[in-house]
Amino acid sequence: MSDEDPAKPALQLKSQKFRDAREKDWRTLSRALDRLDQGKLNSFSTDELLNLPVLYRSAVSSLSMARSISLDRNLIGYLQGLCARAYMGIYGPHARFKDILTGYFGRQWPDSVRRIGPEFLLSLACLVIGIVAGWLLCAGDQSWYSALVGEDMAGGRNLSASAADLKKTLEGSTDGLAVFSVFLMSHNTQVSIFAFALGVIAGIPTALLILHNGMLLGAMLWLFARQGLLVDFAGWLSIHGTTELLAIVLAGAAGFHMARRIMFPGKLTRKAALVEAGKLTGSVMLGVAIMLLLAGLLEGFGRQLITDTAARFGVGAVMLVIWTVYFTQVGRRISLKFEEADHGRS
Amino acid sequence: MVAPRAAPKTPPILDDTLSFDAQGKYQRRVTYITTPEGVRLPFITATFAERLGAFILDYLIIIAAPVALILLFFILPFEQVDWKRAKGLGDILMILFFMAMFFVRTGYFMAFEMGPRAATPGKRVLKIRVIAHDGGHLTPVMVITRNMLREVEFYLPLTLMGMTMQGGGWVALSAFLWTLVLALLPLFNRDQARLGDFLGGTRVVHMPRQSLGIDLADTEADRRSGIIFTRVQIEAYGEKELGVLEEVLRERRPATLAAVATRIKTRIGWDDPKNAADVPTDEAFLRAFYAALRAHLESRMLLGKRRKDKHDEVR
Numbered sequence: 001m002s003d004e005d006p007a008k009p010a011l012q013l014k015s016q017k018f019r020d021a022r023e024k025d026w027r028t029l030s031r032a033l034d035r036l037d038q039g040k041l042n043s044f045s046t047d048e049l050l051n052l053p054v055l056y057r058s059a060v061s062s063l064s065m066a067r068s069i070s071l072d073r074n075l076i077g078y079l080q081g082l083c084a085r086a087y088m089g090i091y092g093p094h095a096r097f098k099d100i101l102t103g104y105f106g107r108q109w110p111d112s113v114r115r116i117g118p119e120f121l122l123s124l125a126c127l128v129i130g131i132v133a134g135w136l137l138c139a140g141d142q143s144w145y146s147a148l149v150g151e152d153m154a155g156g157r158n159l160s161a162s163a164a165d166l167k168k169t170l171e172g173s174t175d176g177l178a179v180f181s182v183f184l185m186s187h188n189t190q191v192s193i194f195a196f197a198l199g200v201i202a203g204i205p206t207a208l209l210i211l212h213n214g215m216l217l218g219a220m221l222w223l224f225a226r227q228g229l230l231v232d233f234a235g236w237l238s239i240h241g242t243t244e245l246l247a248i249v250l251a252g253a254a255g256f257h258m259a260r261r262i263m264f265p266g267k268l269t270r271k272a273a274l275v276e277a278g279k280l281t282g283s284v285m286l287g288v289a290i291m292l293l294l295a296g297l298l299e300g301f302g303r304q305l306i307t308d309t310a311a312r313f314g315v316g317a318v319m320l321v322i323w324t325v326y327f328t329q330v331g332r333r334i335s336l337k338f339e340e341a342d343h344g345r346s
Numbered sequence: 347m348v349a350p351r352a353a354p355k356t357p358p359i360l361d362d363t364l365s366f367d368a369q370g371k372y373q374r375r376v377t378y379i380t381t382p383e384g385v386r387l388p389f390i391t392a393t394f395a396e397r398l399g400a401f402i403l404d405y406l407i408i409i410a411a412p413v414a415l416i417l418l419f420f421i422l423p424f425e426q427v428d429w430k431r432a433k434g435l436g437d438i439l440m441i442l443f444f445m446a447m448f449f450v451r452t453g454y455f456m457a458f459e460m461g462p463r464a465a466t467p468g469k470r471v472l473k474i475r476v477i478a479h480d481g482g483h484l485t486p487v488m489v490i491t492r493n494m495l496r497e498v499e500f501y502l503p504l505t506l507m508g509m510t511m512q513g514g515g516w517v518a519l520s521a522f523l524w525t526l527v528l529a530l531l532p533l534f535n536r537d538q539a540r541l542g543d544f545l546g547g548t549r550v551v552h553m554p555r556q557s558l559g560i561d562l563a564d565t566e567a568d569r570r571s572g573i574i575f576t577r578v579q580i581e582a583y584g585e586k587e588l589g590v591l592e593e594v595l596r597e598r599r600p601a602t603l604a605a606v607a608t609r610i611k612t613r614i615g616w617d618d619p620k621n622a623a624d625v626p627t628d629e630a631f632l633r634a635f636y637a638a639l640r641a642h643l644e645s646r647m648l649l650g651k652r653r654k655d656k657h658d659e660v661r
Contacts, residue, residue: 013641014648016561026558060385067388069648071640073589074596078558083387085553088464088475091381091483100486108487179440186448193452197497200528200541258545271544275479278545282491289490 015070022062029055030082036089056086104283107331112283113250114327116257123252126207127245130214131221138222148219157220163227170229170236185296188244192251192288196281199255202263206255213248235309238316239302244295246323247288254281254288291323377537377549381481389551392474394532397540397550403468408450415446455493460486469550479549492546499529499541562595563637573626573634579614580642586655588643591636595629603628610635 012020032052035043044052063079070076113120137144145159157169191209198205217237224233258277265273298315306312375391419439449457458466464484465475476492478484506522532538537549583591594606607628610616618625626634643653653660 013563013644015640015644016563019561023558057383057385060381060387063388064386069644071585071588071643071647072561072563073592074556074559075561077554077556080388080390081554081556084389084551087379087381087387088477088553091478091481179437179444182441182444186444186452189448190452193494194497194501197495198502200495200498201524274544275547278491278547279487282487282494282546285494286487286490 015066015072015075018062018065018069019072019075022058025055025058026062026079026082029059029086033082033085033089053090056083056090059083059086104286108283109287110327110330112280113287115280116253116284119253119256119260120249122256123206123210123249126210126252127214127249130211130216131218133211134215134218135222135225136218137215138219145219145223148215149223157223159223161223163229166224166227166229167232170232182296182300184299185292188248188295189289189292192248192292193285195248195251196255196258196285196288199258199281200262201259203256203259206252206259210248210252232309235312235316236303239306239312240295240298240316242316242320243291243298243323246320247291247295250284250291251288254284257281257284374552375536375538377479377551379477379479379481379549387481389477389549390553391538392472392550392552394538396472396474396552397532397538400466400468400472400474403471404454404466405468407467408454411450412447415443455496456489459484459489459493472552473554474550474552476548477551479543479547484548488546488548490546492542492548495540495542495545498525499531503529559596562592562633563640564633567633571626571630571634572624573631575614575635575638577642579616580638581660582614582656583639584653584655584658585643588636588639591632591639595632595636598629600628603632607631 029052032044032048032055059079060083063076063083066072066076066079134148138148142159149157157166191213195206195209198209221230221233224230258281261273261277262270268276298319302315303312306315374393376388377391378386378388380386455466458469459476463470463475464477469475476484476489478488503522503525506518506525509518510522528541532540537543539549543549591606594602610632611618646653
């Protein structure tokens, strides 16, 4: 290293030679990513588009190379950021509307609901037990009613209300009902998210929440039945209730599923089981939110426009049939194919 | 009898750390993402502090939103409206208000994280974003799952804390402590992931924008300047010091340059040339030392022998 021949080219570090050889490609990629960020995808020529993945892969290999031969922090930092940006440009969150429509509604949602079948039955049992318990408690001792149904929830539907008063609450187009139903919709969505999220804590709070909602319903059923309005109330409830209660039961089921996978991860590690459970229950919950939106519309508009009890029952029953057929039948064959493809890959 | 175990003198350079970040701080944790092409791409893990900061910013927005709506209601000329006659308008306003409230409480995080930048405004300020841990696309389902879990990670501890303060007794207190563990989960795992991240299969990473500077090791200029270091002098420092030196040289603050040059000269026993005209400037001296140190460390690195810092053993 002691030769001082001035004609000799400059002594270069390996990391510098490496940088000189590749820097042009990095700059090209960086400029392309800037254009992508500005949403100018259409301005790319075919050659440029085809060249993008090549540049991306070369940047990634440059990074791993740089990390093993270079101590220039600025260089490694730049490359790391460049690779991350390029990766985001290619694998960022761009869900296409058509894919969501066919992929989610056509397969993923009904399929994930079917996969939590046992938990669904458990959640349904909680609701039914709650309804029966609520009714029996009130039938045994009237004071349970006001304990179960709070004053703000009751909205005039209390023990002292006469049959005529109660009947009035069941009529359509009451003032401010639209506001009330939007409020209920957001409230219900929050309750169901809560029921789901509480599944993390061994699922017990989820069960309690579903039971409590059931008891509330049971108590109200008892109140209306006392005045001989059971059928009318059931009709008033069923027009949106079949959708809404199904959604809440599904949210509880998703919570139970999460609890089960956390406590008993099976063959997988707990972390892997969590990811799997999260994916499954997340798809269920997205659907639950959509169902509650639909229930809110049925409650806000359908119930005001349709005042006949038989017609209300009809709408409720039709919704129930639609959901049952949808969840049990849609996307079966496709999902089988999908699983096979998955197995083939792994 | 317990055999005395020889303590390893040099902690191995962790594979899950990078030796830099945008601010030049040494070693930040890394989350590896295996992309669909099978490449392991290192991402800088967002720290708990960064995430907390983003969360607080987002919450300020969430709290400010209803206040702004109510202020807007008072600023707009609604006092001229006859509420008895314009009942429909009142209803619509109420519906809009409820929907806005619902959005900020439940939809805010989800809507922004499903967007093209995969980050809420708070996250964007702190340059962090959400990515899919499996290396694929970040799907809406992942975003929904990770944000629904916020109910138990944030709202539940908050509620329980309120109950404890109002004299909820030991049941509320123990429930609060338990949920607090859930909320502070990012502090207890390698990826700094919260429960929602585990369930959603997502991670939060720091993505600084860094430009490519010049290569500081200008061996040609150093040769001309005639500054030569002995092997012993160069071996005084390791990779960590090299990084600090790089940072100092890139900032180019005269006071810092002078201080660092003095310290290095003292440590390596450097004697300035007798002739005052031959004494290199602080910057020239530091750049020469940087080039020599980097050349030495990089050549050792090629042989798989790395020296973390000056306390590390010379290999």
